Amino acid sequence: MPGTSSFHQRVAADKRAAILAAAATLFGTQGFARTSLAQVAAAAQVSRATLFKQFPTKDALFDAIVEEVWAPGVRLTARLDPTDPGRGLRELGTAYADLIGRPRTAGLVRLVIAQAPASPELGRRQFDLGKMPFFEEVRRYLQAAAEAGSLDVEDATTAATQLLGMISNFVLWPRMLLPDWDPAPSEVAHAVEEAVLTALARYGRR
Incomplete structure (x- = not known):
């Protein structure tokens, strides 16, 4: 159903925004090298599987923030x-x-x-x-x-x-x-x- 598809897209977009915001905050406060993807997932309140699916590495996550x-x-x-x-x-x-x-x-x-x-x-x-x-x-x-x-x-x-x-x-x-x-x-x-x-x-x- 179109409505269901739109809902899932909004949820995915919200999770992505939460991940990028959490990563930017953690990178800035405790450093890029000392921040793990697991910490980003916890701060963004998403599962590790959700984060790894979109951003398999910290480099990919940083690049997404820049873009x-x-x-x-x-x-x-x-x-x-x-x-x-x-x-x-x-x-x-x-x-x-x-x-x-x-x-x-x-x-x-x-x-x-x-x-x-x-x-x-x-x-x-x-x-x-x-x-x-x-x-x-x-x-x-x-x-x-x-x-x-x-x-x-x-x-x-x-x-x-x-x-x-x-x-x-x-x-x-x-x-x-x-x-x-x-x-x-x-x-x-x-x-x-x-x-x-x-x-x-x-x-x-x-």
Whole structure:
């Protein structure tokens, strides 16, 4: 029955969310290396069989956390018009600010930094599975805008680095040092707008 199928899907989704939340908390409080899958299952209040079926290893579990945190930012460029870079960069900048401004993103970054001495591979996987796919969205859009003649960009990688760096320097990195850093939405929007205007001033067609 469709209703029964939908119910089971919701239950499975709820269990998955509970597992990811429990794992993120345990990884952050007691360390990745010292956390076992059995502990995650107990904290999430699911059976070990349920957890092992979805995540047979801790690496798979960590990768799922990274992908869930960054998932809202992928596949944006497919609907952005490369001939309207002002609008396109504002949408990308706003999406990036929203992603890195979420508590879960900040928690993931803190986890990776804290665990770097014992588990340096976590940083590489967070970079490859999380940050880089979004970075590639921005780089591809800048390249497309250059090919469309709406931006004068020779090095899309550098341009993407500059744009995202201006935003993260206000939205994310102060949060790593200041627990009470919580800029208002208007302040975040202002930071995004200034970053976009700076990019357009540097790369806009004259």
